[in-house]
Amino acid sequence: MPDPSDSKSTEAADHDHGGFGKYYAVFVALCVLTSCSFMTYFPFWEEHFSDHVGWAFMMAVSCTKASLVILFFMHLKYEANWKYVLTIPAAMMSIFLVLMLVPDVGMRRDKYSEQRKVRAAVAVEEADNHEQPHDHGGK
Amino acid sequence: MSEEHPSHLQLSYQPSLPMRNGKTFMWLFLSTEIMFFSALIGTYIVLRFGASAWPKPHQVHLVEWIGAFNTFVLIVSSLTIVLAMEFAQKNKPVATRRAILATLLLGCVFLGVKGFEYKAKFAHGIFPQKPHSRMYERPDVYYKQALEMRLRLKVSGEDDTDAKSAVDADDTVTKTDPAKDAAADQGQEDAAATGKTVQQEMYDFLKNSDLSDKDRKRLKEDFDFVVDAVKSRGTTDEAALAATMLAVSEKIMPTHQGDSDEHHVGLNDAFGDLKLPVVIPGGNMWASTYFLLTGFHALHVIVGLIVFAILLPIKFGPHNYGVIENIGLYWHFVDLVWIFLFPLLYLF
Numbered sequence: 435m436p437d438p439s440d441s442k443s444t445e446a447a448d449h450d451h452g453g454f455g456k457y458y459a460v461f462v463a464l465c466v467l468t469s470c471s472f473m474t475y476f477p478f479w480e481e482h483f484s485d486h487v488g489w490a491f492m493m494a495v496s497c498t499k500a501s502l503v504i505l506f507f508m509h510l511k512y513e514a515n516w517k518y519v520l521t522i523p524a525a526m527m528s529i530f531l532v533l534m535l536v537p538d539v540g541m542r543r544d545k546y547s548e549q550r551k552v553r554a555a556v557a558v559e560e561a562d563n564h565e566q567p568h569d570h571g572g573k
Numbered sequence: 574m575s576e577e578h579p580s581h582l583q584l585s586y587q588p589s590l591p592m593r594n595g596k597t598f599m600w601l602f603l604s605t606e607i608m609f610f611s612a613l614i615g616t617y618i619v620l621r622f623g624a625s626a627w628p629k630p631h632q633v634h635l636v637e638w639i640g641a642f643n644t645f646v647l648i649v650s651s652l653t654i655v656l657a658m659e660f661a662q663k664n665k666p667v668a669t670r671r672a673i674l675a676t677l678l679l680g681c682v683f684l685g686v687k688g689f690e691y692k693a694k695f696a697h698g699i700f701p702q703k704p705h706s707r708m709y710e711r712p713d714v715y716y717k718q719a720l721e722m723r724l725r726l727k728v729s730g731e732d733d734t735d736a737k738s739a740v741d742a743d744d745t746v747t748k749t750d751p752a753k754d755a756a757a758d759q760g761q762e763d764a765a766a767t768g769k770t771v772q773q774e775m776y777d778f779l780k781n782s783d784l785s786d787k788d789r790k791r792l793k794e795d796f797d798f799v800v801d802a803v804k805s806r807g808t809t810d811e812a813a814l815a816a817t818m819l820a821v822s823e824k825i826m827p828t829h830q831g832d833s834d835e836h837h838v839g840l841n842d843a844f845g846d847l848k849l850p851v852v853i854p855g856g857n858m859w860a861s862t863y864f865l866l867t868g869f870h871a872l873h874v875i876v877g878l879i880v881f882a883i884l885l886p887i888k889f890g891p892h893n894y895g896v897i898e899n900i901g902l903y904w905h906f907v908d909l910v911w912i913f914l915f916p917l918l919y920l921f
Contacts, residue, residue, distance in 0.1 A: 454659060461652045468644050471916050475637045492916040499912045507655050507905045516590050524604035531608065532615030542623060 460506045464499055471495040599899045603906050610910050613869060617862045617917065626710075626854035630919060633859055634693050640919035643686050644911060650679035651908045654901045661894035669889045669897070676904065677881040680874055687871055691864075697826065697841065698848060699856070701864040707848060708856035712818030713811070719850045720821065721803045724771050772800055778844055792843050795824040799840065799849070822852035866914055873907045 473479055474488045483491075505511040510521075590597050621627055630637060657672035694700075698707030709716040775796050779789050802821045825847075826839040841847055853859075880900050889897060 454656070457652060457655050457659070461648065464648045464651075465645065468641065468648065468915075471920065472637070472641045474920055489921060492920055496913050496916055500909050503651065503905050503909050503912070507651055507908075508902055514591060516592075520600050520604045521607075524607045527608050528611030528615070531612045532619065535616055535619045 456506060460502050463502055467495050467499050467502075593895050595895055595899050596902070599902050603902060606906060610869075613866055614910075614913055614917065617866055620858060620862060621921070624855050624858060628853050628856050628859050632853055633699055633856060633863070634697050635919055636690075636693075637919050639686060639690060640915050643683055644915045646679050646683045646686070647908045647911050650676045650683070651905050653679065654897070654904050657889075658894055658897045658901050661889040661897050662891055664890045666888045666890060670885065673881055673884055673897070677878060677885065680878045680881065684871060684874055684878070687867065694860075696845065698851065699860050701860050702857075706857060706860065707850040708853045708860065709822075709850055710852070710854055710857065712815045712822060712852045714814065716818050716822075716850060716852055717803060717814070720799070723847075723849055724800065724803060772796065775844065775847075782843070784838075784843065788838060788843070792838070792840060795840055799824055819852060825849045826851045863918060866918065870907070870910055870914060873910070877904050877907055 471492045474483075474492060479488060510517050653672045653675040657669050657676065660666075660668040660672055695705075698705070700706040709719065776793065779793055782789070784792070799821050802817050805817075824840055826841050841849055841851070877900070880903075884896065884900065887893075887896075
């Protein structure tokens with residue numbers, strides 16, 4: 435039978451896992467990781483890597499930073515199993531939300547008519563390629 | 574006998590999760606926040622990669638190192654609030670208060686830097702919507718018209734609301750073909766008459782400014798180029814017009830990063846009152862997403878700061894450290910959102 439005082443004692447035990455040293459170590463790791471993603475800003479990165487590699491790298495760095503903050507600063511590493519009840523459904527909903535946006539928003543230009551394409555805010559080099567004038571009173 | 578309950582089975586009712594209610598509810602709240610921000614960030618990613626044009630960070634005056642500095646500020650504040658909780662647990666109320674104060678100040682620094690960044694955007698006509706936004710998607714006849722309108726208004730000294738109605742009125746005139754030539758002629762005469770005055774004003778400004786002779790000469794030539802381009806008779810060749818208008822926009826606000834040793838100053842930078850429109854493809858969508866994402870994040874920071882200000886006078890110890898843990902969870906989440914926003918907005 436669970437003792438009502440158990441919750442308190444487990445909670446107190448949870449926080450013994452923290453400690454100043456660990457917090458400082460996480461802080462230093464976060465600073466190092468931030469400077470890692472900031473590296474992509476400098477010219478040598480552009481010379482050696484493509485944009486896609488840069489984006490993947492930055493997202494990987496961000497996810498690592500997020501995990502460090504969640505696990506140590508938010509103590510999720512030391513929490514009981516309830517953490518899965520709260521985090522997994524929320525994470526699934528987030529992914530679902532984003533996926534739902536893809537057909538309506540991300541692929542919205544796939545079925546544009548010619549006229550719509552001409553009137554859309556297109557890149558300048560694309561605009562230059564369009565020969566037909568677009569100012570015909572919207573017929 | 575058969576209906577007798579088994580006496581060895583003792584069920585007990587546990588009314589809640591084995592932790593403080595405050596913490597439970599903070600985590601429930603955070604799980605809704607995760608969905609809120611992931612919807613916003615997800616929309617941004619989908620819009621950004623589905624867009625045909627998206628401005629480079631320097632085109633919209635984003636300064637990467639300022640964003641990196643703000644990231645650092647938030648990381649330090651995350652550390653200070655987690656230290657505050659540790660101090661409270663170890664019964665050190667003075668150190669706890671200092672750590673909360675440090676977090677509060679760091680949050681203020683973050684907001685101050687954000688405000689400075691917003692101000693720089695507004696100064697360059699980057700707003701989430703019209704009539705304040707001076708960004709045009711394409712270097713077309715509408716852009717030329719807006720330039721002409723602005724140069725004319727600059728002289729007459731009317732305010733921006735009048736400018737909007739005047740532009741609307743002009744749109745209706747030029748959309749009907751027979752009236753177009755007449756309107757263009759009229760506009761040309763007006764521009765010729767007023768352009769001279771704006772030029773005079775510009776020359777006076779340049780004469781009195783503390784720019785170097787080289788810059789002064791270049792800006793004068795740039796301005797003459799803009800006025801000439803606006804005054805020139807409308808061409809039916811869209812590509813030629815686009816090329817000219819792009820060159821005009823480049824002189825008003827240079828979009829390329831200075832490859833030479835000097836910082837390249839555009840007309841809008843040198844002469845702030847000009848407020849000429851510029852061509853930034855995808856700029857309006859960028860502004861909408863940027864201000865929405867950073868604005869919601871800043872609102873969360875403000876809420877956190879209000880709570881820190883309320884907590885400041887309270888004496889914390891092992892009996893009430895949970896309050897700091899709760900607000901700490903919230904603050905770490907705010908930091909977490911920025912961890913994703915910084916690369917997405919500044920470095921992508």
